[in-house]
Amino acid sequence: MVQLYLSKAAADMSGDGDSVKERLSLLQRLESIIWSIITSGGRYEARLWLCNTISCIQCITPNNQRELFLDLMTSKPPKHDVAAQLLRMILEKSPEKVGPVIAKKSYLLEKFFEGNPRRILQWFDNFAGAGESGHRKGARALSQFAFVNRDICWEELEWKGRHGQSPAVVATKPHYFHDLDVLRTVENFLEYVPDFWSSNELAESLRDGEIFKIDTQYFVDQFIKLLYEENLEDLWVVVEKFLTEEQYSYLCQHLLILLDEHGLLAFLNSISRYIFTGVQCKDYGYQSSWLEYLLLSSTDITLNELFLLNAVISHGRKILHLLNDEEHTEENGRVEELLRAASMFSDADHWTLIRECITMRKKVAMKWIGLHSWSLHYILSKECKTRESCESIFIRNGIGFRKADDYTLVSYDSYPKTYGSAIDDKDSRRVGGKKRKRDKKKRKRNKDDHEEWNSDGLDEFKTSNGQQSLKLEERSWLLSTDGYLCAWHTADLPEHLSSYCFLTWMKCIYSKC
Incomplete structure (x- = not known):
């Protein structure tokens, strides 16, 4: 049976010093095995996992994130790839903020x-036809400018028919613009009507930023030059506003992966100055909390150390996924052999190790605790296969639980039963047995609706749409580990319980229990 080492009573016991060394x-x-796995295909995946955890840091304010990413963009040498990606994000999510900027650069539009x-x-070529509401995009700008400035540019309009159209005729019948040879007309305007490219009419058509969809890369390249060569203030204002208003997690997920390892470590060091000094191990309830605390307490941590810690603490399930690949069959066997030996350690041995960790440097202690909690993740992934095995683990380790499944289609008892190591559920099972006998009579009358049932009547049933079935092994539980707030399914239990163990042990280490 899996031991989660949660008993505080065992913390007062004295274990064998040799067992700690072992x-x-x-x-x-x-x-060593985990490191070889997460770096077997290069370090890109480990970097991606770390970037994902960094994106979950919660103490970064909008002003903090603006300063962080501005520092990134203005570092020496300039990170043009990061700036280019950021500009693509702006053009995708907020093109209307950049439309007015490009409207002031007539030479870029001509080019x-x-x-x-x-x-x-x-x-x-977006003129309205007969019955349509109006011209769109550049067609609207072209027609409006041509009417307002007809004395100087109407002759530059090229028509497809045998003769041109007069302003008076086109004013009453705007759909006649469909007869305009758009290509030759715009080429004439490029050569002979320079005022059009800096006109209010064209600027207004650019305001929504839809023009960027035609060739986004062209505008990204031009904006890079405006930022770094011309230091265009209007564009920097747009960038700063976007960095302030956008979600921190979104910025991290799209920009940090572009950094090399040196740049990523520098970014992490910059984050440390924004982490609240009040962050403590009691706050380890979310994915990146351990990283915040580590950045605050350790100034000399390396990227390799971060890769390993992040993998075992925040991405244990991904390590399991890699282990299950055929190419890592040998490593999987070695892990299983190692953890089979770990089952010999007692509660007293474990808590002796915890007390030993109190004397270690914080990043070292966190590494051992992280590896230990991941080893439980691995073992639990093998053990949490059925309802019975899961509930045995709860009871053995003093974890209170309630069944979270709502079987309203087959049961009229809407009150969940509570289980735990100190709770006797015999009476509840007896009551359930009586109810199942009554249900059996009802099933006979509804045989067409429920053809196959097991002895307790809950093994499998179809949902109201008749498309899915739910088995006992797929039940979920509300657990005392999080105050019965979330329903945990068997597939998620290993990750949740191992994380809960990590949290419990870290609290003990930093409170020096």
Whole structure:
């Protein structure tokens, strides 16, 4: 049976000092195996996992994140790839913020359309037909500018028919613009009507930023030059506002993966100055809390140490997934052999190890505790297969639980039963047995609706839409580990329980229990 080492009474017991050395030796060998797995295909995946955890840090304010990413963009040498990705994000999510900026750069617009018929037609060939409400995009700008400035530019309009159209005729019948040769007209405007490219009419058509969809990469390249060569204030204002208003997690997930390892470590060191000094191990209730505490308490941590800690503490399930790949069959066997030996350690041995960790450097203690909690994750993934095995683990380790499944289709008892190591549930099982006898009579009358049932009537049933079935082994529980707030399914129990163990042990280490 799996021991989770949660008993505070065992913390007062004295274990064997040799067993602590043996346990540390075992964890050191486990560390070597896990490190070889997470770096077997290069270090990219380990970096990706770390970036994901960094994106979960909760103490970063909007102003903090603006300063963090601005520092990243203005570092020496400039990180143009990060800036380019950020600009793509802005053009995708908030193009209207950049539309007015490009409208002030007429030479960029002329360059954009010169010698490019495809772009010209995409933007300007959008005249309304008969019965339609109005021209769109560049067509609206072209028609409005042509009417307002007809004395100087109407002759530059090229028509497809035998003769051109007069302003008076087109004013009463705007759909006549469909007869305009758009390509030749815009080429004429590029050569002979420079005022159009800096006009209010064209600027207004650019305001919503829809033009960026025609060729996003062109505008990204131009904006990079405006930022770093011209230091264009208007564009920097847009960037700063976006960095302030956008979600921190979104920025991290899209930008940090572009950094090399040196840049990523520098970013983490920058984050440390924004972490609240009040962060303590009691706050370890979310994915990145351990990282916040470590950055606050350790100034010399390396990226390799972070990769390993992050993998075993925040991404244990992903390590299991890698272990199950055929290419890691040998490593999987070695892990199983190691953890089979770990089952010999007692509660007293474990708490002796915890007391030993109190004397260690924080990052070292966290590594051993992280590896130890992951080893339980591995063992629990093998053990948490059925309802009975899960509930036995709860009872053995003093974890209170309630069944969270609502079987309203087959049971009229809406009150969940509470279980735990100190609770006797014999009476509740007896009551349930009587109820199942009554249900059996009802099932005979509804045989067409429920054809196959097991002896307790709850093994399998179809949902109201008749498409899914739920088995006993797939039940979920409300646990005392989180105050009965969340229903935990068998697939998620190993990760939750191992994380709860990590939290419990870390609290003991930093409160020096």
